[in-house]
Amino acid sequence: MTVNISEQFHSVGEDICDIKAPSGPIDSRWADRKFSAKLVNPANRRKIEVIVVGTGLAGASAAATLGEAGYHVSSFCYQDSPRRAHSIAAQGGINGAKNYRNDGDSVYRLFYDTVKGGDFRSRESNSYRLAEVSVDIIDQFVAQGVPFAREYGGLLDNRSFGGVQVSRTFYARGQTGQQLLIGAYQALERQVAAGTVEVHTRHEMLDLVLVDGRARGIVVRDMVTGEIETHTADAVVLATGGYGNVYFLSTNAMGCNATATWRAHRKGAYFGNPCYTQIHPTCIPVSGDYQSKLTLMSESLRNDGRIWVPQKAGDDRPADQIPENERDYYLERIYPAFGNLVPRDIASRAAKNQCDDGRGVGPGGLGVYLDFADAVSRLGRAAVEEKYGNLFDMYAQITGENPYETPMRIYPAVHYTMGGLWVDYDLQSNVPGLFVTGEANFSDQGANRLGASALMQGLADGYFILPNTIADYLAASPFAKIDDDHPAVTAAKRAVQERIALFLAIDGTRTVDSFHKELGHIMWEHCGMERSADGLTEAIYLIRSLREDFWNNVKVTGVNEELNQTLERAGRVADFFELAELMCIDALHRAESCGGHFRVESQTADGEALRDDEHFAYVAAWEFAGATPILHREPLKYEYVEMKARSYK
Numbered sequence: 001m002t003v004n005i006s007e008q009f010h011s012v013g014e015d016i017c018d019i020k021a022p023s024g025p026i027d028s029r030w031a032d033r034k035f036s037a038k039l040v041n042p043a044n045r046r047k048i049e050v051i052v053v054g055t056g057l058a059g060a061s062a063a064a065t066l067g068e069a070g071y072h073v074s075s076f077c078y079q080d081s082p083r084r085a086h087s088i089a090a091q092g093g094i095n096g097a098k099n100y101r102n103d104g105d106s107v108y109r110l111f112y113d114t115v116k117g118g119d120f121r122s123r124e125s126n127s128y129r130l131a132e133v134s135v136d137i138i139d140q141f142v143a144q145g146v147p148f149a150r151e152y153g154g155l156l157d158n159r160s161f162g163g164v165q166v167s168r169t170f171y172a173r174g175q176t177g178q179q180l181l182i183g184a185y186q187a188l189e190r191q192v193a194a195g196t197v198e199v200h201t202r203h204e205m206l207d208l209v210l211v212d213g214r215a216r217g218i219v220v221r222d223m224v225t226g227e228i229e230t231h232t233a234d235a236v237v238l239a240t241g242g243y244g245n246v247y248f249l250s251t252n253a254m255g256c257n258a259t260a261t262w263r264a265h266r267k268g269a270y271f272g273n274p275c276y277t278q279i280h281p282t283c284i285p286v287s288g289d290y291q292s293k294l295t296l297m298s299e300s301l302r303n304d305g306r307i308w309v310p311q312k313a314g315d316d317r318p319a320d321q322i323p324e325n326e327r328d329y330y331l332e333r334i335y336p337a338f339g340n341l342v343p344r345d346i347a348s349r350a351a352k353n354q355c356d357d358g359r360g361v362g363p364g365g366l367g368v369y370l371d372f373a374d375a376v377s378r379l380g381r382a383a384v385e386e387k388y389g390n391l392f393d394m395y396a397q398i399t400g401e402n403p404y405e406t407p408m409r410i411y412p413a414v415h416y417t418m419g420g421l422w423v424d425y426d427l428q429s430n431v432p433g434l435f436v437t438g439e440a441n442f443s444d445q446g447a448n449r450l451g452a453s454a455l456m457q458g459l460a461d462g463y464f465i466l467p468n469t470i471a472d473y474l475a476a477s478p479f480a481k482i483d484d485d486h487p488a489v490t491a492a493k494r495a496v497q498e499r500i501a502l503f504l505a506i507d508g509t510r511t512v513d514s515f516h517k518e519l520g521h522i523m524w525e526h527c528g529m530e531r532s533a534d535g536l537t538e539a540i541y542l543i544r545s546l547r548e549d550f551w552n553n554v555k556v557t558g559v560n561e562e563l564n565q566t567l568e569r570a571g572r573v574a575d576f577f578e579l580a581e582l583m584c585i586d587a588l589h590r591a592e593s594c595g596g597h598f599r600v601e602s603q604t605a606d607g608e609a610l611r612d613d614e615h616f617a618y619v620a621a622w623e624f625a626g627a628t629p630i631l632h633r634e635p636l637k638y639e640y641v642e643m644k645a646r647s648y649k
Contacts, residue, residue, distance in 0.1 A: 009540060009585045013630040016270075016621055020425040020469075021125050026640050027107075030129045033425065034468050038475035045070035047478045049233040050470070051218055053205050053260055055082035057177075057455060058438025059239030060184035061462030067191030069467060071474075074231055075188070075197055076220060078204040078255060078568075083185050086241055086253045087458065090177025091298035091391065092161065093169035094455040096138040097131055101158050105166040107131045112641055114453065117163040117343050118418075118446020119595035119611060120643045121273070121619075123636065125425060126444040130453075133460040138170055140463060144183040147172050149387075159303050161451035163343035163648070169452040174298050174391040180455055184462075203229070204568065205260040206496045208236065208267045208434070211488045214479070215264075215434035219496045223568065226561040228496055230489050232482040234474060235433045237466065238264060239458075242417035242439040244277065246576045246583070247528070248520025250414035251283060251296040257572040258579050261421050261440050269429040270621040270632060272422035272442030274579065275587035278449050278596045279529050280415035281347035284398055284408075285367040292513075294413040295398055297370070298391055299451040302340045304375035304384065305408070307331050307351075309368050313358035319369055319407045330354060338648040345448045345596045345609075346648060348412035352529050353607065355411070362409045371407035412529060416454055418445045418596065419583075422621040422634075426469035427461060430621075435470055437461035442619065447595025500560050503570045508553035512569045515550045519543065519573070519580055527584050532600045536588040540581055547577040582622060582629055589631065592616045613643055 022029040022036075040048065048071050052063040055077040063075045079085060099105040110131035115122055138156070142148065148170050149157040158167040172179040191197040202223040209217035209232065217232035243258035244250040265271045282302065284295045308329045310322055331350060332339040342350075351368050354360060361367045375384050381404055385392065392403045399409070420443060421429050421436040428435050438458035445453060482489060526532075526539035550573070558564040593602040593609035594616070602610045619634040 010589065010629050010631050011625070013623060013632045016430075016632045016634050018123070018424045018634065020428070021123070022425070026124065026128045027132070029125050030132055037469060037472035040471050040474050042070050046072065048072065048474055049074065050235050050237060051076070051231060051233040052237045052239060053218065054085070054239035054241065054438075054440070055079070055188070055199070056085035056087035056239060056241060056438065056458065057180060057184055058440070058458035058462045059237070060085070060181070060188045061459055062237055062239060062437055062466050063197050064184065064187035064191050065463055065467045066470070067194065067196035070196065073191070073197045074233065075199045076203045076205060076218070077199070077201055078223060080201055082188060082199060082201070083181060085181060086256050087181045087455070088178045089251075089253065089296070090180075090455055091174045091296060092300035093159065093171035093176050093452045094137065094180065094459070095161070095168050095450070095452045096134045096170055096456070097168060098135055098138060099168075100156060101167045103166045105168050107135070109166065110134060110168065113164045114444065114450060115446065115638075115641045116646060117450040118448050119609070119646060120446065120613070120617070120638065120641070121276075121594050121636065122444055122446030124638055124640055128640075129465070130444045130457060130460055133464045134456050136464055137456060137459045140459075141180060141183050144187065146179050146183045149173065159300060160341055162299055162302060162341045162347065163338070163450045164341070165338070169300070171300065174300065174388055177455060180459070184459070205240070206263065206571065207492045208264045209489055209492045210267055210431070211482055211486065214432045216479070216482050217489060219492050221496070224563055226559070226564065228493055230484050230493050232484075232489065234477040234479055235435060235470060237435045237437060237470070238421065238440050239437045239462065240440045242420065243576075243579055244414045244417055246520070246580050247414040247523045248517050249286065249291060249294050249524070251280060251294050254293055257575070259572050259575045261436070262575040262579055264421060264429070264431070264434060266624050267431065268624070269431045269434055270422035270623055271419070271582060272619050272621050273419040273447070273586065274583045274622065275527070275590060275597050276418035276447050276595060277414060277527075277583070278344060278416040278418060279348040279412045281344055281351055281412050282370065282410050283413035283415070284395065285362055285411040287363065295394070296413075296415065297395060297408060297410060299344065301370060301388060301391065301408075304379070304387070305340070305370040305372050306374055307340050307347075307368055307370055309354045309359040309361060311359075315359070319361070319371070328359070335648045342648045343448055343450060345598075349529060349598060351410075351412055367409040367411045369407035370410045372403060373407070376404060414524075414528075416449050418443050418447060418449055422619070426472060427466050428469070428473060433473065435466060437466055447597055499571070500567065503554070503556045503567060504560065506552065506554050506556065508555045510549075510553050511555060512566055512573050515546065515554060516569070516573045516576065518546060519576060522546070523580055523583070527580075527587055530598050530600055531587045533588060533591070536584045539584045540588070543577060543581045543584065550574065550577060585629060586620055586622065590616055590620065609646070611645070617643070
């Protein structure tokens with residue numbers, strides 16, 4: 001294999017390591033770390049202030065738990081209510097290694113599935129801790145009253161998800177994220193009522209305040225009045241989600257953005273594995289140029305739905321006119337051991353390959369069928385409706401088609417990002433006092449996230465991990481009080497004000513959305529499901545050219561001192577430009593295929609991803625350095641799982 005050693009777009013710094021990661025038997029590492037970490041006594045907690053940015057599952061659970069512990073917490077979100085966080089959109093379920101089905105599941109098996117599903121690009125210690133904590137998450141939410149689905153006898157029900165051969169996913173029909181967020185929200189509001197948490201809605205973080213190299217506060221904009229505010233604390237927690245909207249079209253809510261994490265990156269926080277983007281195989285296909293987002297159909301549908309395309313290329317007959325012997329159930333054919341429940345990255349590439357071969361269905365041939373005819377025949381329509389009814393209703397409302405009678409049409413779309421700010425075992429970035437949870441950190445998922453693991457990771461971080469690890473840092477606090485007139489605070493505030501003034505002064509001729517849409521097209525074509533050295537190099541130059549045009553020709557209407565959504569989007573898209581370039585640089589340097597990162601130059605004879613463990617078994621942690629980012633490698637070592645080629649056949 002040819003290794004890409006070109007440093008045309010980046011330089012290389014020293015290797016890094018996670019000094020907080022414990023050693024010893026893997027099943028005792030988390031307990032050992034908790035015991036060795038310093039504590040903060042209850043009386044001192046009342047003197048300590050913590051800022052939590054984001055109110056999704058990771059942010060709401062962290063703020064609620066820290067408030068319950070006695071810290072004073074300031075919570076920020078750009079939505080009009082914490083309940084509007086994007087976690088509400090998660091559908092299929094949450095993993096928990098309870099082994100309720102007695103089908104061979106265990107904490108170790110969930111750990112193994114996570115490391116294997118991540119294509120051996122995640123940390124062993126973190127992945128095991130995630131699996132270990134998963135059992136507590138389920139108990140936590142049952143106690144909170146989350147209405148998980150139950151079997152006839154009253155026990156919690158489970159179903160399977162992609163990449164595994166056991167049933168460990170707990171669910172509440174197709175609205176699991178909504179129900180879990182309500183549970184976390186009520187825990188948050190309990191602390192609001194108790195006076196330990198103060199929630200600031202409609203406030204967007206625009207910069208991080210550093211004092212003597214430590215994270216000590218944030219700069220936010222009141223999205224209603226335009227007022228620029230500064231808030232200081234002893235530590236800052238970012239729980240602001242992923243960056244999938246860099247592609248313009250994704251399953252994320254339109255407001256999802258990367259500004260909080262990117263501003264922190266520019267202040268020194270390393271960005272880990274930005275090229276690892278998950279393409280979800282089960283989304284409603286694009287229906288026209290006018291769309292601003294895509295809609296996810298839960299992966300849980302692959303439990304009972306069968307995926308197929310016509311055997312003959314160019315066959316445009318309606319699905320019900322294509323006989324069984326002229327259908328290709330390609331996942332069942334290629335991957336007989338896992339069938340329709342292969343991991344997301346594999347299912348997505350397989351769908352793309354079918355469409356590239358001319359066997360796609362629907363407008364433009366960009367779709368495959370997800371067929372429930374067998375399930376309805378086997379279980380009856382009532383049973384299928386009980387399990388998936390709201391998802392079927394959503395599909396019918398969007399497409400005008402009845403999925404009980406005709407197969408759904410699905411196609412891959414950008415969904416989740418495994419990359420994010422680099423953190424150590426304690427969830428602290430390389431910037432002291434800056435902690436990052438949930439999808440905002442580079443995660444425990446490696447190069448690919450198994451289904452039903454996003455909710456698990458966000459809640460594990462917020463409820464069980466961060467409240468323990470942040471105490472080790474806060475034990476040295478309270479730190480010296482930082483006033484609003486501190487030079488570092490005023491400098492950060494002034495920089496935000498000047499940037500806003502610059503947006504308003506450009507007065508160009510192109511809309512923000514037109515730039516975002518063009519950027520998304522570049523990213524999807526060159527840094528989407530397939531990447532190549534030539535395509536990524538071209539993308540970098542295209543992004544740089546488009547970014548220059550943006551700063552000379554964008555049109556931002558209105559003023560700052562009012563509700564101004566165009567101004568909000570301009571700031572977010574400006575950050576997306578810089579992030580997109582780093583994603584392409586990261587994808588270009590990683591001359592291997594692994595998980596969601598598929599380089600066409602690195603594949604097996606039958607088209608499967610081909611890793612290069614000799615040269616790329618590391619986390620890529622990028623340091624901001626303007627036009628030439630600095631790569632720091634964190635080598636990955638495996639003691640409990642053998643690194644080998646993934647196989648789901």
